[in-house]
Amino acid sequence: MFSFCADPDTLGTFRWFSCYLTTGVHMSFYLSFFKVLLLLAITAPVALGFGFLGAMSARSHIPPVSWLGKIYIAIVRGVPDIAFFLFFVIALDQVFEWSRHQILCPEWTEPVRQGSDFIVCPIAKLPLGTSPEWVHETYGFFLAVITFAIVFGAFAANVLYGGMRAVPRAQLETAEAYGMSRRQTFWRILVPQMWVYALPGLSNLWMVLIKATPLLFLLGIEDIVYWARELGGTKTSRFTDYPHGDWRMWYFLFLLVFYLAFTRVSEVVLERLMTRLTHGQATSGGEAQRKAAA
Amino acid sequence: MKKLILGTAALALSASLAWADTVRMGTEGAYPPYNFINDAGEVDGFEREVGDELCKRAGLTCEWVKNDWDSIIPNLVSGNYDTIIAGMSITAERDEVIDFTQDYFPPTASAYVAASESADTMKGVIAAQAATIQAGHVAESGATLVEFATPEETIAAVRNGEADAVLADYDYLVPLVEESNGELMFVGDPVPLGGGVGMGLRESDGELRDKFDAAITSMKEDGSLNTLLKKWFGDDTQTY
Numbered sequence: 001m002f003s004f005c006a007d008p009d010t011l012g013t014f015r016w017f018s019c020y021l022t023t024g025v026h027m028s029f030y031l032s033f034f035k036v037l038l039l040l041a042i043t044a045p046v047a048l049g050f051g052f053l054g055a056m057s058a059r060s061h062i063p064p065v066s067w068l069g070k071i072y073i074a075i076v077r078g079v080p081d082i083a084f085f086l087f088f089v090i091a092l093d094q095v096f097e098w099s100r101h102q103i104l105c106p107e108w109t110e111p112v113r114q115g116s117d118f119i120v121c122p123i124a125k126l127p128l129g130t131s132p133e134w135v136h137e138t139y140g141f142f143l144a145v146i147t148f149a150i151v152f153g154a155f156a157a158n159v160l161y162g163g164m165r166a167v168p169r170a171q172l173e174t175a176e177a178y179g180m181s182r183r184q185t186f187w188r189i190l191v192p193q194m195w196v197y198a199l200p201g202l203s204n205l206w207m208v209l210i211k212a213t214p215l216l217f218l219l220g221i222e223d224i225v226y227w228a229r230e231l232g233g234t235k236t237s238r239f240t241d242y243p244h245g246d247w248r249m250w251y252f253l254f255l256l257v258f259y260l261a262f263t264r265v266s267e268v269v270l271e272r273l274m275t276r277l278t279h280g281q282a283t284s285g286g287e288a289q290r291k292a293a294a
Numbered sequence: 295m296k297k298l299i300l301g302t303a304a305l306a307l308s309a310s311l312a313w314a315d316t317v318r319m320g321t322e323g324a325y326p327p328y329n330f331i332n333d334a335g336e337v338d339g340f341e342r343e344v345g346d347e348l349c350k351r352a353g354l355t356c357e358w359v360k361n362d363w364d365s366i367i368p369n370l371v372s373g374n375y376d377t378i379i380a381g382m383s384i385t386a387e388r389d390e391v392i393d394f395t396q397d398y399f400p401p402t403a404s405a406y407v408a409a410s411e412s413a414d415t416m417k418g419v420i421a422a423q424a425a426t427i428q429a430g431h432v433a434e435s436g437a438t439l440v441e442f443a444t445p446e447e448t449i450a451a452v453r454n455g456e457a458d459a460v461l462a463d464y465d466y467l468v469p470l471v472e473e474s475n476g477e478l479m480f481v482g483d484p485v486p487l488g489g490g491v492g493m494g495l496r497e498s499d500g501e502l503r504d505k506f507d508a509a510i511t512s513m514k515e516d517g518s519l520n521t522l523l524k525k526w527f528g529d530d531t532q533t534y
Contacts, residue, residue: 024334090372097373116371116391117496125373130316133357136374220361220369230324230331233446236469239326240333243473246450 008241020242029227033258036213036224039141043148044206050153055160069157076154084151085218089143093126100124137221144219148209155205163198164190168282196277196285203270207263228255316355317502318375319345323360325445325466327526328381328399328491331360340526341379344398347518348493351509364424364443367391370494376502377495381463383427383488393497395506397490398519400532404428406482407467408459409452415482418458421448427488428461452478461485465527 004011005019020026057069076084097120098112105121112120122128127135167190175185216223232248278285321329323337332338337358349356359375370378370392383401384394404427406415417437422429424441432439440457442448449470451457459481460467471478495503513519520533 024336025331028335090368094372114498117498118372119496119498120373129318129376133359136359220365220374222360229444229446233324233444234449234470236326236473238469239330239338242333246446246453248446248450 016242023242025227025231028222029224029231032222032224032227035141035221036216039145039148039213039216040210042145043152044209046145046149047152047156047205047209048202050149051156051158051160054153054157055164058157058161059164073154073157073161076151077158081151081212081215082218085147085215088150089147089219092143092146094118096126097124100126140219140221144216144221147219148212148215152205152209152212155208156202159201159205160194160198162201163194166197167193171282193281196274196281196283199270199274199277203266203274206266206270210263210266211259224255224258228252316357317349317377318357318359319349320359320361320366320370320375320378320380322363322366322380324363325381325463326469327465328463329379340399340522341381343522343526344513344519345379347513347522348398348506348509351512352505354505362443363426367494371496373496376499377493377506379493381491382494384490384492385427385430385488387430388494391497392494393499393503394492394494395503396510397492398510398513399491399523400534401486401488401490402532403464403484404431404461404487405464405467405480405484406459406461407449407452407471407478408481409455409477409479411479411481413458413481415459415461419456421451421457421460422462423448426462428463431485431487432461449478465531468528 002015002019002022004015005022008016008019011019054069054072057065058073060066060069097118101108101112101120101124104124108121110119112118127139171189171193172185175189180188214223214225217225228251229248232246232251234246235243237243274285275289278289280286280290321337321341323329323331325339327340329337329339329341337360342358345356345358361369361375363380366378366380366382367388369375378392381399382388384397388394406413406420408415415437416435419440420432420435420437421440421442422432423445424443429439429441440451442451445462445466448457448460448462452460464484467480471480493506495506510519514534523531523533
């Protein structure tokens with residue numbers, strides 16, 4: 001990075017650290033923070049979408065649709081996260097590859113499962129064996145987003161389902177009295193009012209989601225935990241220009257600060273959002289706001 | 295429709311042609327001098343150099359992939375990469391699940407490292423990386439085994455007193471002992487373990503294994519493997 005970094009042994013502490021913290025591996029470390037933020041930025045809306053669909057179908061008047069929603073919520077909420085993350089991602093990947101195999105290679109005669117090997121024809125592989133490494137990483141990231149979205153979608157579905165039921169019955173009756181159809185009542189009366197009831201539960205989920213991102217590491221994605229462990233490990237002078245002892249404590253301390261700062265910022269933002277949503281609502285919070293303004 | 299079929303066929307052909315040349319090499323990247331991540335963030339070490347040379351001789355394009363040691367075999371058999379080149383010793387148990395090439399690193403001794411000379415390697419608490427031949431040996435030796443996911447953690451366990459000693463490959467331990475300012479030392483007798491280090495491949499990949507086998511043979515014959523062994527493991531290391 002800097003011209004004086006050629007011979008780190010001779011440097012003073014400050015310069016040594018300025019060289020050490022700008023090596024190629026450290027760049028990968030910094031990049032992994034963006035990976036985590038990107039995962040959150042994509043997963044949160046997708047999970048909310050899953051949750052909304054789940055909640056909608058759970059309260060549907062058509063029995064099979066309602067069962068589907070309730071089964072989704074019950075199963076995903078009941079399976080431990082780790083089991084889900086270890087099993088589901090491999091299964092999902094194999095389902096994709098198997099379907100592509102059936103479509104793209106109908107003439108393939110060898111079995112897909114040979115002992116412990118899972119073999120599909122080369123053009124059915126996802127991503128193709130010839131793809132550059134970034135495609136493989138993006139694909140892994142995409143699998144992670146789907147898995148996170150399904151898991152957190154189930155919890156969000158339950159929260160939203162509760163939020164929808166908490167909207168005062170009188171509000172819906174009034175809508176019906178005005179002659180609104182069921183669909184109109186849902187979108188114009190129920191959905192705008194349910195957020196205030198759902199938000200405490202959803203903000204909980206958001207916090208849990210932030211803290212669950214180290215699970216990325218289980219999915220083979222080199223996230224901040226992987227790099228903190230790798231960079232903090234003992235380095236001997238034979239294999240690096242920057243030998244040091246076991247510094248994992250400092251790296252993990254840095255992660256701790258990062259996560260605390262991030263959850264703190266989230267808390268502030270969610271607090272503001274709550275104030276906004278409460279405005280004019282028939283809740284005790286809304287009543288308090290009205291009195292304060294008066 | 296016809297165009298579509300032709301297009302698919304052409305794609306299939308080009309894909310399978312290119313496929314034959316790209317091999318993904320799975321490694322751990324945390325076990326110097328065998329494999330580690332260098333300052334630039336790339337896979338480096340003895341196996342990186344051997345692997346690149348083998349690929350060159352076999353006429354393959356190779357790409358390096360990092361994977362945790364714990365899941366390195368499952369990810370090979372499910373097809374995430376095509377070879378394991380991660381200091382993996384050839385053992386009968388592993389051979390049931392995957393295939394090995396011939397060894398490119400001769401069978402060597404594993405060694406105990408402890409924080410004091412008096413550490414009991416026979417009955418004490420011994421740290422080892424999970425799913426390694428060293429862990430298997432400790433479990434059978436009568437000592438209490440504590441397993442860790444990474445080699446780094448096994449050393450940390452000895453330093454902080456959680457374990458009396460660690461059992462690992464001798465060559466991994468040497469630089470750590472040398473630079474520990476006397477805190478760590480070799481204790482007890484070395485234990486000869488394993489049948490040398492080989493590349494792991496899927497059992498169904500016989501053709502690829504033959505290619506790598508031939509390349510390893512040629513590196514052994516012209517002495518280039520010995521040169522690399524000496525470069526990474528010192529002049530006293532065993533050669534072919």
